[in-house]
Amino acid sequence: MKTSIKILLCLSFLALTLSGCGTENEPEEEINREIIWQDEFDVNGSVDSDRWIFDIGTGEEIFGQPGWGNNEQQYYTDRPENVRVEDGMLQITAREESFEGSSYTSAKILTRGTFERTFGRFEARIQLPFGQGIWPAFWLLGDDSNGTEIWPQIGEIDIMEYRGQEPTVIHGSVHGPGYSAGNAVTSRYTLTNGRFDTEFHVFAIEWGPDFIRYYVDDTLYNEITPDDVNGEWVFNDNTFYIILNVAVGGTFVGPPSSLTPFPQTMMVDYVRVYDLEN
Amino acid sequence: MKFLELKSTQLTILAGLLLMFFAQGCERSVDGLEEPDFPANPEVFIDGFSAGLEYYPYEDSRQDAFSVDEDNTHDNSDASMRFDVPNAGDPAGAYAGAIFRDENGGRNLTSFNALTFYAKGTKAGSINDIGFGQDFLGDQYAVTRNDLKLTTNWEKYIIPIPDPSVLTSSQGLFWYAEGPEDGDGYSFWVDELKYENLPGLAQARPAIMSGNEETQTSFIGSNTSVTGLTFTINKANGEDVTVGAAPAYYTFNSSDTGVATVSEDGQVEVVDQGTAEITATLGDLSASGALIIESIGNFTPAPTPTEDPEDVISIFSDAYENVPVDFYNGFYEPFQTTTSSDFTVDGNDVLGYENFNFVGIEFNQNVPTIDASDMNFLSMDVFFPDEVPANSTLRLTLVDFGADDSFGGGDDTDVATSVSNPTLLSGEWIRIDLDISGMANKSNLGQIVLDSDLGPGLEGETFYVDNIYLRR
Numbered sequence: 001m002k003t004s005i006k007i008l009l010c011l012s013f014l015a016l017t018l019s020g021c022g023t024e025n026e027p028e029e030e031i032n033r034e035i036i037w038q039d040e041f042d043v044n045g046s047v048d049s050d051r052w053i054f055d056i057g058t059g060e061e062i063f064g065q066p067g068w069g070n071n072e073q074q075y076y077t078d079r080p081e082n083v084r085v086e087d088g089m090l091q092i093t094a095r096e097e098s099f100e101g102s103s104y105t106s107a108k109i110l111t112r113g114t115f116e117r118t119f120g121r122f123e124a125r126i127q128l129p130f131g132q133g134i135w136p137a138f139w140l141l142g143d144d145s146n147g148t149e150i151w152p153q154i155g156e157i158d159i160m161e162y163r164g165q166e167p168t169v170i171h172g173s174v175h176g177p178g179y180s181a182g183n184a185v186t187s188r189y190t191l192t193n194g195r196f197d198t199e200f201h202v203f204a205i206e207w208g209p210d211f212i213r214y215y216v217d218d219t220l221y222n223e224i225t226p227d228d229v230n231g232e233w234v235f236n237d238n239t240f241y242i243i244l245n246v247a248v249g250g251t252f253v254g255p256p257s258s259l260t261p262f263p264q265t266m267m268v269d270y271v272r273v274y275d276l277e278n
Numbered sequence: 279m280k281f282l283e284l285k286s287t288q289l290t291i292l293a294g295l296l297l298m299f300f301a302q303g304c305e306r307s308v309d310g311l312e313e314p315d316f317p318a319n320p321e322v323f324i325d326g327f328s329a330g331l332e333y334y335p336y337e338d339s340r341q342d343a344f345s346v347d348e349d350n351t352h353d354n355s356d357a358s359m360r361f362d363v364p365n366a367g368d369p370a371g372a373y374a375g376a377i378f379r380d381e382n383g384g385r386n387l388t389s390f391n392a393l394t395f396y397a398k399g400t401k402a403g404s405i406n407d408i409g410f411g412q413d414f415l416g417d418q419y420a421v422t423r424n425d426l427k428l429t430t431n432w433e434k435y436i437i438p439i440p441d442p443s444v445l446t447s448s449q450g451l452f453w454y455a456e457g458p459e460d461g462d463g464y465s466f467w468v469d470e471l472k473y474e475n476l477p478g479l480a481q482a483r484p485a486i487m488s489g490n491e492e493t494q495t496s497f498i499g500s501n502t503s504v505t506g507l508t509f510t511i512n513k514a515n516g517e518d519v520t521v522g523a524a525p526a527y528y529t530f531n532s533s534d535t536g537v538a539t540v541s542e543d544g545q546v547e548v549v550d551q552g553t554a555e556i557t558a559t560l561g562d563l564s565a566s567g568a569l570i571i572e573s574i575g576n577f578t579p580a581p582t583p584t585e586d587p588e589d590v591i592s593i594f595s596d597a598y599e600n601v602p603v604d605f606y607n608g609f610y611e612p613f614q615t616t617t618s619s620d621f622t623v624d625g626n627d628v629l630g631y632e633n634f635n636f637v638g639i640e641f642n643q644n645v646p647t648i649d650a651s652d653m654n655f656l657s658m659d660v661f662f663p664d665e666v667p668a669n670s671t672l673r674l675t676l677v678d679f680g681a682d683d684s685f686g687g688g689d690d691t692d693v694a695t696s697v698s699n700p701t702l703l704s705g706e707w708i709r710i711d712l713d714i715s716g717m718a719n720k721s722n723l724g725q726i727v728l729d730s731d732l733g734p735g736l737e738g739e740t741f742y743v744d745n746i747y748l749r750r
Contacts, residue, residue, distance in 0.1 A: 130481050130512065165516045167480070195514060198480045259510075259518060261483060
């Protein structure tokens with residue numbers, strides 16, 4: 001069954017490419033790209049616990065002080081007010097409210113322990129929130145080998161980071177030993193038409209041996225290779241898991257202001273991971 | 279500053295034109311024809327006056343403040359609008375201000391989302407008011423951006439339209455008012471003034487009461503209004519732009535019209551005891567902020583004074599003509615906690631002081647001090663709506679500024695009286711008379727101070743004041 005469909009697709013593609021005078025190789029690659037993990041967020045309610053786990057709190061237990069290592073101001077919860085699936089979308093909502101000693105709440109979900117992988121195309125279709133001090137992200141973090149390795153040695157790939165006060169700009173980065181935090185390897189992508197907070201855009205990386213390519217809406221805007229990093233390339237062996245979160249405040253964005261409208265919601269239509277090998 | 283007067287001749291001509299216009303409109307509709315479509319011409323001033331555009335300076339402004347400049351233009355275009363702001367005290371007009379109106383019946387601006395222009399100044403002034411919708415015909419859809427900060431280079435500015443769908447026949451295409459900066463005049467230029475449908479404007483946020491939830495204690499018959507009407511939009515570069523918008527852009531709602539009603543233009547009338555929340559929408563958007571009316575029922579007005587007007591210098595009373603006053607609450611920061619919630623019941627104005635510790639009423643800054651040489655008393659009526667706490671004393675002080683006619687200088691004198699429990703009763707008007715017959719200097723009276731220093735029980739309390747006047 002599967003095979004016959006593939007053949008059909010190939011045939012129709014052949015027809016298309018013939019009539020379009022295109023090259024045969026590129027579409028061939030597209031068609032064979034296989035989804036190996038996905039969440040389409042089609043079932044209303046809480047997020048699928050087979051796919052996602054939560055980080056809860058302020059990070060104080062992990063980092064010794066609140067702020068998740070970045071002076072962030074939110075308390076992460078798993079309450080439906082902060083994270084739920086509705087109308088075909090994952091919705092992560094940052095709220096201004098007094099909660100367990102914090103002034104803001106939000107949510108952070110991860111595939112740590114449920115899905116970890118080396119290489120592939122990782123993509124998500126997202127409409128971002130808005131406002132000074134709002135810091136959503138779609139990113140990957142390397143496995144810590146049961147606590148025997150620490151950041152930045154484990155590696156971090158930020159597919160999309162965004163400042164709520166810059167509604168047309170996103171950032172893609174890698175962090176590793178010798179190039180982390182303020183010295184991360186980063187590039188920014190600016191929309192020339194439209195905004196990230198009023199419409200959906202697709203954020204993706206294509207990651208393979210010795211390269212990570214960054215895309216917004218299929219526009220390749222950066223490629224990072226071992227030549228670009230000032231230290232060891234830690235992205236060829238370790239397995240990485242997916243993280244989606246909305247932080248409030250923190251070193252990257254600065255604090256929210258009295259004019260920041262709350263609540264603010266990041267809407268995620270889907271997250272998909274494709275195999276690049278086949 | 280208010281500057282909305284047109285010369286009466288201009289008004290007459292206008293009225294005539296308007297009449298003609300409406301008469302025509304009526305004829306058309308009788309004929310069963312649709313209303314005329316007004317042109318959607320977005321251009322106001324590109325390299326000269328656009329079709330139909332006329333210049334109307336405010337009557338008390340410097341009439342020649344505006345000129346067409348062919349030398350200083352953006353991108354070397356043919357002409358720009360030049361505005362010469364006069365120096366303070368210029369006898370020809372102490373500020374620059376005008377409207378630019380379409381005299382062809384108006385433009386259809388429904389397909390645009392902002393008025394845009396380039397501007398620069400001879401210095402980094404900030405324009406007090408700039409916008410559109412002022413038309414000397416009711417200013418129904420007026421929009422104002424305040425304190426627009428200029429640089430000495432050409433920069434592009436925008437004035438967002440809160441709801442373009444209502445601007446089907448806009449005549450007030452552009453207006454501004456600007457005074458001297460620290461007393462000094464300067465010049466600024468505006469060029470490529472036009473309406474645009476800008477991409478990237480988003481996150482529209484209308485607000486009433488400046489986005490705050492404000493509670494007002496009121497009575498049956500009280501009138502108040504929804505204020506702080508703003509509209510904020512975010513530009514693609516992340517910059518928020520906030521403008522003040524006329525009430526006609528908003529739809530107001532009262533949660534209980536049995537307690538308070540709100541009119542289309544945001545006027546609130548309290549009709550019964552209870553609580554009502556006034557909120558608003560703008561198009562499909564809910565405005566942030568609310569006005570909460572807490573009506574405590576019938577108001578007992580202060581007794582109407584019976585003294586002959588000849589024997590009175592009135593500072594605050596509806597029974598007499600009042601002398602000019604700088605303010606009835608100086609909001610002295612940081613030590614003053616007293617806020618004002620003045621109100622009107624059945625046409626009678628009342629001063630409301632809340633969170634009291636002290637408050638100053640002044641008449642010495644932009645108005646003359648008061649010569650009370652012939653007067654013997656300062657009288658006022660006070661009313662405590664809540665139970666008066668123990669250890670409450672209200673002190674009333676009248677200050678004369680002496681021969682130098684200004685605060686300090688070693689020649690200020692004052693007299694005071696105070697009222698304590700049990701005279702300070704709740705629920706009835708209490709008359710306080712301060713005897714000034716023995717006051718040596720009372721020809722340069724500058725201020726009245728009310729305080730709770732002698733009876734701190736009053737701190738944080740609410741009371742009302744009416745009928746403040748000097749009498750023989």
